[in-house]
Amino acid sequence: MVISEKNIRKINKFKLELKDLFLKRNALINKKVRQVSNIDLDLSPFKKLLESQFEALNLLIQETDASFEGAVKAQKSKQLKGIDHLEYRLLKAQKMKLKDQVERLVLLHEQLFPSGQLQERVENFSSFYLEQGDNFIEFLLETFDPLSAEFTIVEA
Numbered sequence: 001m002v003i004s005e006k007n008i009r010k011i012n013k014f015k016l017e018l019k020d021l022f023l024k025r026n027a028l029i030n031k032k033v034r035q036v037s038n039i040d041l042d043l044s045p046f047k048k049l050l051e052s053q054f055e056a057l058n059l060l061i062q063e064t065d066a067s068f069e070g071a072v073k074a075q076k077s078k079q080l081k082g083i084d085h086l087e088y089r090l091l092k093a094q095k096m097k098l099k100d101q102v103e104r105l106v107l108l109h110e111q112l113f114p115s116g117q118l119q120e121r122v123e124n125f126s127s128f129y130l131e132q133g134d135n136f137i138e139f140l141l142e143t144f145d146p147l148s149a150e151f152t153i154v155e156a
Helices: 005-013 018-022 025-036 044-063 066-097 099-112 125-132 135-143
Strands: none
Touching: 005 099, 018 025, 025 066, 025 099, 044 066, 066 099, 125 135
């Protein structure tokens, strides 16, 4: 993968690690929105609180009538799904609020992974050669081993 200096600056500005770029686009956006957001988008503390309340309710059921157990389990499931849905909507709202950053992140990801594919599968060598000039071949020969089995990221 060839990453331009301009894209390196964008990556640094977004405070991303190179490994983050290999996430699926939506996962990358969600991760970044959670990092940048000024509110906590993780509602797991509410889930834990709800779990503890339903545990107390289960103890009460065991002392009274076990026939309510099914209804309590159904209500617990409904409540937990409700919190998941609220968490999803909160994330969606934050994406809208941070729309500009999300769009710039999508553009960066599209430049590095055209159509969601590895750059080498879509981009042609000639486009980089035209942009970099004759020194590009020498640069590539000095920078990486073409017979290596490892994925190589080249900053050009």
